[in-house]
Amino acid sequence: MITTLNCDFKKANQLLVIGFDGFRWDYTHMYSTTTLWDVARDGVHAPLGLIPAFTTKTFPNFWTIATGLYEESHGIVDNSFFDPKYNKSFSIFNHDAQKQTIWWGGEPIWSTVKKQGKTSGVFFWPGSDAGDQALRPDFWRRYDERISFEERIETVLNWLQFDKIDLAMLYFNQPDNAAHKYGVFNRMVCDTVEKLDMLLNRLFTEMKRRELLSTTNILIVSDHGMTDINFYNGTPLIYLSDYIDIRNDVIDIPQAAAVAAILPKPDKVTKIYESLKDANPHLKVYYKEDIPERYHYKHNSRIMPIIAVADEGYLIQRLINNFKSNLLKYPTTRRTRIKIGQHGYDNNLLSMRPLFFALGPNLKRNYESESFETVNLYTLMCHLLDIKPSPNNGSLEVVKDMLENKFYL
Template sequence: MAPPLKLTPSSQSEEREGLLSDVDTLSFIEADESKYSSSSDTITLLSIGLAALPRIAVVVGTLLGLVFGLLYWLPAPQSSIRTLHFNGDTLRSNGTHDFKRTVLLVADYLDRGLTPHLLDISKKGLRAKFMKPVFPTLTFPNHWALMTGLYAESHGIVANNFWDAETDSEFHYNNITSCWQPHWWRGEPMWETAGRAGLITANLMWPGPPETFSGASPTYFVPWADKVSLDVKLAQIMDWIDLPLSKRPQLILAYEPSLDQAGHATGPYSQRVNDTLKYVDAFARDLHSSLVARNLSDIVDVVFVSDHGMTDTSHPELLYIDDILGEEGWQAVEHEDGWPSMGLHFNPSANTSHYLDVLLAAAADNKEKFNVYTPQTMPERYHFGHSARIAPIYVIPNMGYVLTTRKEGDNHGYDNNEPSMHAIFVAHGPFSTVAKAIHHSQSTSHRPRWLSNPDKGWHSTSDATYVMNGFQNVEIYNLVMKLLGIEAQATKTNGTTGFWDKYL
């Protein structure tokens, strides 16, 4: 059992400085231990780092540890029958203890040559060509999309920082007096669904509130803290997995910001990022080795994901919004949301229509640089127009350009169709075993090789590497529900009904 780690809170500035800076801790304050600690003496949740996994996919990672069951009905080779019948409430022994289905979700760069262990895991399991984040491609909107299966316009977290006109209040991601207020967080996170279904859940540092508007909380909760080593986090993951069955979480969520911080501080192709990738890859190796040592390879699914990608903005062209609006126009801006995009709220006395015309004219003269939208004209593919929290005017820069002012001056937040904004998905364990078995049985039988067809879920297969088509991150919620065997309790999402059937 790893010794308890004291997570000391401290202040931190905006994500452009904080989430990506070298400060020791974020300004998340420890929650009331009497409310969020486990009754078990094994884990003191507020003083132990659980599973901070590398957020990756071009610098951002997230680790979702989960235990859940599979319901499979498609035919498969005899060798996979044992896995196919391992359902949500089914017990399987690792030789010494009984386990329910377990999954860990992590993330990382795969093809830079610096993550050989993670790449090897992807070859033994399966990976997606890419995972598409929601717009805006920022940390908090996408972590909550992964949790709820909802677009930002539906779950309400429309930026890392934003103003809500309906409540005349502002959401600040790094201030718990603001961001822990349940009313900000719409939708039902997977840990709430799992809890309703009677499962034990655990949350380490995943962006979001410790309690939802309905009053639901994870069974175990650890608030975010910076500078917690991956060794300590790995020890906590394994401590949770080693708990007695009656106390062991079936859904474990965790978040690790080191790659995000490195990428923002020095750029996605910097030496610091390369060093961090190696550090994270060692964690992936040690995690895999720890599971193998416990004979859990047929019990634990390890899934690596990230919330968004990142692009190099070390030499961007700066677009000065105060120059475009003029001094009087910029002073009329009462609230500014998001970055590198800008959501503009003008004060009530301002001629908002006039300034919209000014911005539209400037965008027409600089089509290669930026676009200007209102919620009514927002491209439908962004799924970012149907929320009162979205600013009346939104200015979105194209790749290579950054919106700023003469007084201010990041490298993500751009169009979610841009390849560099894409996230990753890699799976290894029972889920990937079944998906590969189904594909193999279909492709070697006399039936049509429909799973070999890219339109049927697979991008390509080579060197025993199974590559799924790219998909939206709002599909992850339904995957977890399916693996946990609690689809009947799942809430409605923006995910695609039956999306995972082709793989399960």
């Protein structure tokens, strides 16, 4: 059992936000996660998870959590994208480019905190080492996956205990890595999820020892869920080169996976659309202006003129050779019988939903929250920190019922 004392309700409690990459909401039902269920009993959880932003990718969604903005509003529209204004490309694999201020729209929570005289420490949260240095967290680390999870926790707890920071944010790149490699329903993913749950147990135990648990609100969140790409029965791959002339009609395809972003030559937009719109029964194709409103994914120049969205379990590839080269990273015995994990799909899919658990003196006990969009987490964090939010797409009204009544004023 995790206990938090009934301390006086003051708006000075510290806030710890833990972000797990790719922690699907129902992993807690598939695998043993006793610590998370203790949190649910003593705090808040969303039984069916949360609704991520579209596209359901890592950088866009962790930035949505940090800013309270949809992807069309903050500009991180995928893990890789092209900006026609600056004639530059963004990629999660180009760390030098990521640091440039031009990419990161909106105001992240740590900047809001700093502007209002409070302090923060952020360990590896996507975007935390980018932008205006004056508005970065007071303490931050550039991403290095070699740093152990235990060291990350120790550092953040020291920030909370000794530096007395108001906001701490901590990112873990699992279970996303394991699920991408092995698929959702796999022993390796099970082992990873259960190790993360034990890690949380050690975190809470240490927080209690340091007398932090009773004065800290804790949010446990993720960016997206995960689904299987199954190669056992035929091919789930959709090759754009089967339907369009990429070499002669397309300038760039900055992203192709669950979603493909296509920049045709100016006089080839209609041709590309007509060639793709009925090309494959597992592919939905949109002109940018016709993208469904519920995606909140059309009002940004970084969104390409044509967007193709694959059905769950299917994967878009530019050329046939693209995916063949990727298969080489798997053991030979798996190349012909392979299952991998993927995300990025329609954010209405249950499989794309991330988990949500919360615990603390200002949060209700044993409270089950309805699923809500992750864009609302920013306003929740601001309220817990007693700071005024920057303009955002969320609303405190959506999440207020999880707050203790005398804390919601």
